[in-house]
Amino acid sequence: xxxxxxxxxxxxxxxxxxxxxxxxxxxxxxxxxxxxxxxxxxxxxxxxxxxxxxxxxxxxxxxxxxxxxxxxxxxxxxxxxxxxxxxxxxxxxxxxxxxxxxxxxxxxxxxxxxxxxxxxxxxxxxxxxxxxxxxxxxxxxxxxx
Amino acid sequence: xxxxxxxxxxxxxxxxxxxxxxxxxxxxxxxxxxxxxxxxxxxxxxxxxxxxxxxxxxxxxxxxxxxxxxxxxxxxxxxxxxxxxxxxxxxxxxxxxxxxxxxxxxxxxxxxxxxxxxxxxxxxxxxxxxxxxxxxxxxxxxxxx
Amino acid sequence: xxxxxxxxxxxxxxxxxxxxxxxxxxxxxxxxxxxxxxxxxxxxxxxxxxxxxxxxxxxxxxxxxxxxxxxxxxxxxxxxx
Amino acid sequence: xxxxxxxxxxxxxxxxxxxxxxxxxxxxxxxxxxxxxxxxxxxxxxxxxxxxxxxxxxxxxxxxxxxxxxxxxxxxxxxxx
Numbered sequence: 001x002x003x004x005x006x007x008x009x010x011x012x013x014x015x016x017x018x019x020x021x022x023x024x025x026x027x028x029x030x031x032x033x034x035x036x037x038x039x040x041x042x043x044x045x046x047x048x049x050x051x052x053x054x055x056x057x058x059x060x061x062x063x064x065x066x067x068x069x070x071x072x073x074x075x076x077x078x079x080x081x082x083x084x085x086x087x088x089x090x091x092x093x094x095x096x097x098x099x100x101x102x103x104x105x106x107x108x109x110x111x112x113x114x115x116x117x118x119x120x121x122x123x124x125x126x127x128x129x130x131x132x133x134x135x136x137x138x139x140x141x142x143x144x145x
Numbered sequence: 146x147x148x149x150x151x152x153x154x155x156x157x158x159x160x161x162x163x164x165x166x167x168x169x170x171x172x173x174x175x176x177x178x179x180x181x182x183x184x185x186x187x188x189x190x191x192x193x194x195x196x197x198x199x200x201x202x203x204x205x206x207x208x209x210x211x212x213x214x215x216x217x218x219x220x221x222x223x224x225x226x227x228x229x230x231x232x233x234x235x236x237x238x239x240x241x242x243x244x245x246x247x248x249x250x251x252x253x254x255x256x257x258x259x260x261x262x263x264x265x266x267x268x269x270x271x272x273x274x275x276x277x278x279x280x281x282x283x284x285x286x287x288x289x290x
Numbered sequence: 291x292x293x294x295x296x297x298x299x300x301x302x303x304x305x306x307x308x309x310x311x312x313x314x315x316x317x318x319x320x321x322x323x324x325x326x327x328x329x330x331x332x333x334x335x336x337x338x339x340x341x342x343x344x345x346x347x348x349x350x351x352x353x354x355x356x357x358x359x360x361x362x363x364x365x366x367x368x369x370x371x
Numbered sequence: 372x373x374x375x376x377x378x379x380x381x382x383x384x385x386x387x388x389x390x391x392x393x394x395x396x397x398x399x400x401x402x403x404x405x406x407x408x409x410x411x412x413x414x415x416x417x418x419x420x421x422x423x424x425x426x427x428x429x430x431x432x433x434x435x436x437x438x439x440x441x442x443x444x445x446x447x448x449x450x451x452x
Contacts, residue, residue, distance in 0.1 A: 013158025021231070025180040028173065028251075032452055035170040035242060048378055049451075050444060053428035078451060086166070090452060097180065099255055099371070106173075107248055110452055116430070118444075119451030120378035131379050134448035177371055193297055194370075195363060198347035223370065235371060244452070255371055261349070263363075264370030265297035276298050279367035 001066065001074050003058045005049065007081040012091055020073045020095025026102035029093040030110055036085045041126040047080040047089065050118035054078070061112040069105040071096050076109060078119065111141040146211065146219050148203045150194065152226040157236055165218045165240025171247035175255055177234040186271040192225040192234065195263035199223070206257040210239070213253070214246040221254060223264065256286040291356070293320075295334070296365035299341065302334040317343050317352045320362065334364075342367055372437070374401075376415070377446035380422065383415040398424050398433045401443065415445075423448055 004010070012031055020027045034045045062074045073095040083089060092109040096102040121132040149155070157176055165172045179190045207219045218240040228234060237254040241247040266277040294307045314320035321338065324331045335341070343350050344363045356362065375388045395401035402419065405412045416422070424431050425444045437443065 012161070016157070020178070023180060024178050027176040027178065029176075030244065030247070031172040031174075032244070033165070033169050033172065035168060048381075050375070050377055050425070050428070050446070053425060053444070056428055099175065099177070102175070103248065103252055103255075110244055110248075114452040115449055117451045118377065118425070118446065118449055120447065121450045122378070131447065132450045134450050139448070195294070195296055195344070195347070195365070198344060198363070201347055259371040260368055262370045263296065263344070263365065263368055265366065266369045267297070276366065277369045279369050284367070 001059070001062055002076075003055060003062060004077045005051075005054050005058065006077070006079055008079075009088065010077050010079070010091065012088070015075065015077065015091065016093060019075060019093055022072050022095075023097060024072045024095040025097050026099040027093065027095050028099075028102040028106040029091060030106050031091045032089040034083045034085050034087050034089055037123060037125065039125065042085055042123055043126060044082045044084065044124040045089070046082050046122040046124055046129075048120045048122070049078075049080045053118050057117045058113065061109060061116065064112075065094070065105045065108050068108070069094070069096055069101040071101070071105055074105070074109070076113065078113070078117070080119070082124075108145055111138070111145065114138045115142060146204070146207055147222075148200060148207060148220075149222045150196075150199050150203065151222070151224055153224075155222050155224070155233065155236065157233070160220065160222065160236065161238060164220060164238055167217050167240075168242060169217045169240040170242050171244040172238065172240050173244075173247040173251040174236060174238040175251050176236045179228045179230050179232050179234055181230045182268060182270065184270065187230055187268055188271060189227045189229060189269040190234070191227050191267040191269055191274075193265045193267070194223075194225045198263050202262045203258065206254060206261065209257075210250045210253050214239070214241055214250040216241050216246070216250055219250070219254070221258065223258070223262070225264065227269075253290055256283070256290065259283045260287060291359060292361045293324075294361065294363035296363065298366060299334050299364050303330055312356075314356055316356060317345070317350065317354050317362065320356060321352065340366060372440060373442045374405075375442065375444035377444065379447060380415050380445050384411055393437075395437055397437060398426070398431065398435050398443065401437060402433065421447060 036042045058076045066074050075093040078090040094102045094105040181187045203221045220238040223235040239247045239250040293310045325335050345359045374391045406416050426440045
């Protein structure tokens with residue numbers, strides 16, 4: 001298991017080089033990228049977090065996924081600080097024997113990470129700054145697990 | 146869109162370097178790896194395919210996924226020939242604005258690729274050779290789409 | 291018409307492709323002609339439920355018509371991914 | 372007890388953390404004490420439905436007891452990923 005909360009960029013290729021060695025048939029990865037807003041004037045996506053709790057929350061979510069789907073390996077990397085459009089915010093990866101487990105575990109990680117890990121996003125645009133509101137959909141997504 | 150059917154190995158990192166540039170918030174990748182069999186004596190996984198039909202079938206599946214989920218980008222790479230335990234067989238990647246579309250499209254690609262693209266696997270072990278039988282589960286997985 | 295065989299169908303019949311002169315109207319008719327040839331064909335086509343067919347590289351049904359077809363392929367259910 | 376604020380809660384109150392002397396039994400009691408202090412606290416805690424709380428870095432409810440807690444944090448619903 002690898003959990004990382006960091007300001008600096010990460011390289012998915014380097015992170016995945018030795019990921020899921022062993023009895024693995026399926027590796028699923030998710031990479032989140034900063035998208036421009038509807039208006040098209042996003043200058044910076046500022047990501048705040050809660051040092052200490054963040055790492056503990058991510059490890060807890062990853063351990064639960066590992067247990068439920070008997071994962072061979074699991075990884076969560078999440079950045080904080082100021083990010084530009086097109087930059088990678090975060091990634092998760094899961095290694096399992098079969099594709100169904102690898103996909104489900106990756107979606108589980110993403111759903112919990114969205115609503116249960118202490119990160120907050122603020123959009124800084126030409127016209128001002130605004131905290132991103134949590135979506136009811138994201139909270140509802142937890143119900144399926 | 147990128148569709149590749151090839152004998153030689155591929156490098157997921159190199160394949161993903163320019164994948165999903167543009168209005169992308171979520172990139173999902175799936176990599177399939179040759180797993181040893183239950184007995185633990187797999188020597189080679191031999192993959193046969195139907196040149197011509199394979200490329201057309203993969204392109205058709207990818208185009209349908211692109212359309213259904215308004216993907217920003219889609220990729221399918223599948224190898225044929227003799228592969229050893231731990232080698233990568235195939236990968237798919239999807240780029241979308243939101244995570245739900247990227248995940249669903251990747252699962253759709255995998256489900257169709259399993260049962261509708263003309264590949265056949267043969268396990269060569271110390272004790273002989275056997276064609277891998279199609280699983281009822283894999284056929285049933287198509288029903289959800 | 292070119293007839294192609296893959297995986298264990300190819301192994302059972304003993305060749306990957308052949309050119310067949312036929313007036314078969316449907317795939318089923320073609321299967322009957324092939325079955326009548328030799329024991330190895332009869333063995334390969336013993337259980338159509340275990341087989342799939344493609345006409346000109348598109349999946350088809352066994353009652354599909356062959357009019358205009360250039361290439362017919364027989365193979366077991368696919369196991370990609 | 373250390374009290375931490377994140378995101379717009381931090382901005383509204385104007386500081387990221389402070390040490391609070393309190394005899395509050397539950398989180399709700401602590402919120403009442405903070406609200407009574409100054410208008411900026413009252414504004415930050417106006418709608419508890421828009422807030423989340425963690426006790427010693429674990430998510431908790433507003434009626435959770437504070438006995439033994441070293442660190443309480445208030446913040447809006449999380450928006451990671």
